[in-house]
Amino acid sequence: MNLEQEPTVSGFCQRVLSVAEAGDPASALQSIAAFVIQVISQERSIARVFSSAKLDRLCLDIGNLFAPVNVTTPRAGKCVFLATGVSKRGGHSRVISSLMQADPASERHVLITNIEHDITDADVPDFLQDASVSICREADFAQKVVWLRNQIRIIAPERIYVLIHHFDSVAIAALQPGMADQIIYIHNCDHSLSLGSHVPHYRHVDLHAKGYYYCRENCGVKNNQHWPMVTAPSSLPLRKEFLNADGLVTATSGGFEKFESPHLNRKIPYSISYAEAVPRIIAATGGRHIHIGGLSRGMLSDIHRGLEDGGIAKDRFINVSYVPRIPEALIERNVDLYLTSFPLGGGLVAIEVMSAGIPILAHSNYRSAFFSSADLVYPGAGVWRDLDELSASLKNYTPDDLKRQSVEAFEFYKENHLPELLKACVLGVIENRDSDPPRRPVYYADQLQAFLDEGEVIVDETEVGAEYAEAFTRLHWRIERTFGKCLCRLGLNKDGEFLKARSNERRRILRQRKATGQ
Numbered sequence: 465m466n467l468e469q470e471p472t473v474s475g476f477c478q479r480v481l482s483v484a485e486a487g488d489p490a491s492a493l494q495s496i497a498a499f500v501i502q503v504i505s506q507e508r509s510i511a512r513v514f515s516s517a518k519l520d521r522l523c524l525d526i527g528n529l530f531a532p533v534n535v536t537t538p539r540a541g542k543c544v545f546l547a548t549g550v551s552k553r554g555g556h557s558r559v560i561s562s563l564m565q566a567d568p569a570s571e572r573h574v575l576i577t578n579i580e581h582d583i584t585d586a587d588v589p590d591f592l593q594d595a596s597v598s599i600c601r602e603a604d605f606a607q608k609v610v611w612l613r614n615q616i617r618i619i620a621p622e623r624i625y626v627l628i629h630h631f632d633s634v635a636i637a638a639l640q641p642g643m644a645d646q647i648i649y650i651h652n653c654d655h656s657l658s659l660g661s662h663v664p665h666y667r668h669v670d671l672h673a674k675g676y677y678y679c680r681e682n683c684g685v686k687n688n689q690h691w692p693m694v695t696a697p698s699s700l701p702l703r704k705e706f707l708n709a710d711g712l713v714t715a716t717s718g719g720f721e722k723f724e725s726p727h728l729n730r731k732i733p734y735s736i737s738y739a740e741a742v743p744r745i746i747a748a749t750g751g752r753h754i755h756i757g758g759l760s761r762g763m764l765s766d767i768h769r770g771l772e773d774g775g776i777a778k779d780r781f782i783n784v785s786y787v788p789r790i791p792e793a794l795i796e797r798n799v800d801l802y803l804t805s806f807p808l809g810g811g812l813v814a815i816e817v818m819s820a821g822i823p824i825l826a827h828s829n830y831r832s833a834f835f836s837s838a839d840l841v842y843p844g845a846g847v848w849r850d851l852d853e854l855s856a857s858l859k860n861y862t863p864d865d866l867k868r869q870s871v872e873a874f875e876f877y878k879e880n881h882l883p884e885l886l887k888a889c890v891l892g893v894i895e896n897r898d899s900d901p902p903r904r905p906v907y908y909a910d911q912l913q914a915f916l917d918e919g920e921v922i923v924d925e926t927e928v929g930a931e932y933a934e935a936f937t938r939l940h941w942r943i944e945r946t947f948g949k950c951l952c953r954l955g956l957n958k959d960g961e962f963l964k965a966r967s968n969e970r971r972r973i974l975r976q977r978k979a980t981g982q
Contacts, residue, residue: 472743473512478523487594492526493633495660497579497605500631508918511832515683517660520636523659526658527637530606533613537619538645542621545595546639548629549581550574552589553786555812556627559652559671559776561591561680562694563625566886568894573619576600577608577634579638601750605634609883612638617885619686624894625650626633626666630658641665645894651688661685667893672904674833691889691900692879695816698791701885702821702874706800706866711751712858713728713798714825717790718805720760733806734831734850737767742781743774744793745803752795754782756790791820796875800866809837818842823869826855830910832916835905839905842876844869853937867880921943 476499484492494517502877503509520889543565550557564572572595576583583599599614602608612634616624625642628635629704630653639647649666651658652676661668661683668688671674716738723738725731745753771778787793790813793803794954802817804810806827817824825846831833838847848854889899 473516477518479696481522481525483752484529488605489518489526489609489637493523493605493637494611496523497631497790497961500633500657500659501580504630505727505729506731507732507895509727510656510728511632511834512667513657513793514678515658515685517662517684519659520662523636523920524640524663526633527640528831530609530613530637533617533640533643534578535617535643537620538622539620540622541570542619543567543571543623543625544573544575544616544619545625545627546575546577546635547627547720548577548579548632548635549587550576550589550592551587555810556652557589557591558695559590559693561626561881561888563627563650563890564591564595565883566694566890567625568887568890569622572596573598573615573621575612575693576613577612577628577632579605579629579634584980608634609638613643615823616643616666618763622646623648623895629653630656633659634867636660638664639663639666645870646920651679655832670977673905674839674907676902677904677926678834681861689889689899691813691899692881692885693812694883694886695791695812695819696796696883697877698820700795700820701796703870704867705797705821705863706870707861707863708798710863712749713751713754713793714749714858715754715797715799715872716802716803716805718808718810719757720763722757722805722808722810724759724760724763726732726760735917736806737766739763739770741851742767743770743776744855746771746776746780746856747774748855751800752780752782754799756784756787756793758785759783760892763831791822791887794822801861802977803827803981804837804841804859805836807831808835813837813839815877815881818873819881821870821874823861823866823873824874825854827854831914832909833905835906837879839907842869842872844872 466665480492493617500519503513506960511685513721526844529796531924545560546705547560550560560574574592574595574597576597576599578600583862584964585599600608600611602611621644623646624639624649626639626647626649634682636659643970647666649660649663651661651668651670654670660666664687665685666683670679670688671691673690676688679688721727742753767781768778771781782791792874794817799822802824804824804826807829809827809829814824814826823845824841825848826841827836828838828847828849830849833839838845846857848857892899929974
């Protein structure tokens with residue numbers, strides 16, 4: 465399916481449903497997955513398109529075309545964790561782990577649909593060893609639906625936790641009403657289009673306050689609840705002293721996708737780059753900066769070039785590709801201050817940092833709250849938006865500030881993110897009790913800067929075509945020339961004449977290009 469050929473969601477749904485009703489539900493479900501993948505691959509859709517009730521209904525309607533499953537009475541003490549894929553790293557797998565520890569079931573099953581993945585037994589994380597793991601080996605989407613339904617029929621679980629990737633049309637089609645006492649949809653893919661948010665017989669769970677209120681007030685989801693992200697406390701003693709004689713030690717973590725977006729189409733630039741920030745960080749602190757996680761070769765080259773240009777020794781930037789757990793890694797490396805990743809923040813990692821009592825300086829993404837983790841940290845944490853604010857903040861930290869914030873971070877973690885709090889939410893579902901609504905976060909976008917970022921995309925001839933870019937450029941010149949005339953009338957002759965002259969020169973170039981056919 466091509467996005468350019470799908471002017472309406474309803475038209476797409478009608479065409480896909482007709483394919484399924486004609487006897488090809490596999491192609492229909494595959495088309496839905498491909499459509500969602502195309503949408504989430506466009507950067508302009510991120511933090512803008514979150515869900516679609518029509519796509520969810522389409523998946524359920526296709527699922528109804530399959531032969532009904534005779535589900536036995538749910539057996540006490542059994543639960544299923546349904547995922548599209550799992551990995552040994554990343555926040556998604558850690559959320560599954562937290563839920564498995566929170567649920568009181570004595571028998572746990574993990575079912576993996578394996579859509580757009582090639583999961584093998586070797587890919588299964590160690591924490592799943594206490595569960596029965598089944599990976600779908602079928603390639604055909606219709607056969608995947610049959611496989612999943614048969615697995616659930618055999619297990620007969622009380623609860624099913626849905627932790628799927630954005631595009632898992634198989635899971636939504638398979639999970640019809642009555643297949644368990646509770647089907648709990650964890651809205652983990654929460655910053656772009658994801659199937660499943662609007663299924664009426666799911667209990668919709670958002671893992672942060674911004675998602676909870678956005679789903680309620682902007683997407684029309686009325687049955688959602690808020691559950692906390694949780695993590696176990698650090699196994700090491702918290703630090704008591706900060707900021708030694710060698711300068712402030714800062715750290716950031718995250719894979720390349722938190723800082724760059726080579727995997728997305730029609731990329732929208734962000735005005736602040738991590739490669740530009742790292743030399744500024746070290747220059748401001750006089751210490752070291754540690755990055756935990758894999759970065760691209762290009763990013764690392766840009767960082768090293770920036771250090772060299774700033775006269776900063778390269779050994780003051782340290783890249784650690786992998787650590788088993790963030791809290792212990794930060795304590796072991798004597799980190800004084802953690803800087804959240806940007807443009808994309810990490811929610812769970814911020815909670816892990818607070819569990820280690822490490823102070824945080826958070827970036828507030830000016831484009832969307834869903835790109836930021838600033839709303840997830842303790843109230844006294846520092847927040848920055850541009851590089852000047854970052855540099856100024858870093859220069860102002862004292863040992864007493866860091867000690868105080870260390871205590872605040874750990875206390876905030878204990879009040880909001882201990883594993884026992886998630887257990888209480890799970891117990892509430894079992895007893896048919898809703899969790900309390902969270903405190904509403906406050907966020908303000910810099911809409912002008914976001915608009916200017918998108919303007920860079922508009923005039924990129926490789927993305928939208930030379931004809932449109934030329935028309936946009938003509939309009940820009942006309943505005944500039946008019947503005948120059950206004951300056952002249954206001955008596956600002958120097959500036960006005962300069963703009964008029966530049967506009968006239970550009971018009972001459974445009975006429976010349978047109979005459980020569982360029």
